[in-house]
Amino acid sequence: MGGSGALLPPDIASNNENLRADSEELMKKSLIGLVTAITFILTGCGASGDPIEVDNGWVRAMPPGAKMTAGYVTVTNNGKGELRVLGASSPFFGRIEMHTTVMDDGVQKMRMVDGYKIAPGESLELKAGSDHLMMRFPRDLETAGGQIPVSMAFRTTDGELVSIESTFELRQSAPN
Numbered sequence: 001m002g003g004s005g006a007l008l009p010p011d012i013a014s015n016n017e018n019l020r021a022d023s024e025e026l027m028k029k030s031l032i033g034l035v036t037a038i039t040f041i042l043t044g045c046g047a048s049g050d051p052i053e054v055d056n057g058w059v060r061a062m063p064p065g066a067k068m069t070a071g072y073v074t075v076t077n078n079g080k081g082e083l084r085v086l087g088a089s090s091p092f093f094g095r096i097e098m099h100t101t102v103m104d105d106g107v108q109k110m111r112m113v114d115g116y117k118i119a120p121g122e123s124l125e126l127k128a129g130s131d132h133l134m135m136r137f138p139r140d141l142e143t144a145g146g147q148i149p150v151s152m153a154f155r156t157t158d159g160e161l162v163s164i165e166s167t168f169e170l171r172q173s174a175p176n
């Protein structure tokens with residue numbers, strides 16, 4: 001992993017091809033998993049008591065021409081075992097990466113990670129200065145009406161693959 005001081009690590013930029021291959025591999029695995037597990041849940045928003053709740057998703061509005069922005073959301077694992085967040089996608093972004101924020105010599109830096117783990121009964125809050133979704137290559141955001149559909153993929157402790165659709169609000173700052 002790169003250790004440069006750039007806000008966006010150069011290894012992200014130079015590894016685009018690898019990332020693409022990885023995400024294609026992930027999609028293949030996901031499809032195979034879906035066929036075998038036949039677990040595909042669609043919910044408009046996280047309802048209390050669902051095994052996985054996806055709440056308060058929002059995307060930080062950026063000036064026109066910006067190539068990326070950040071997305072934040074809270075995921076609650078109401079299941080009996082560990083939940084893994086595998087990734088996210090949206091028709092309004094070319095790619096969504098999972099990032100974390102680390103301190104390196106007193107400087108805040110972002111690092112890409114290959115997933116998040118959520119213990120049973122716990123919530124993971126993606127927020128500024130912490131874990132977040134890096135939403136890259138926006139397309140036609142102005143046509144979204146401020147509502148960004150985001151699909152998040154999860155793997156339960158049983159190996160089931162679950163995809164949850166939710167809507168992230170495009171806004172300038174975090175909702176209260």
Ligand SMILES: [Cu+2]
Nearest residue numbers: 099110133134
């Ligand atoms: Cu980031």
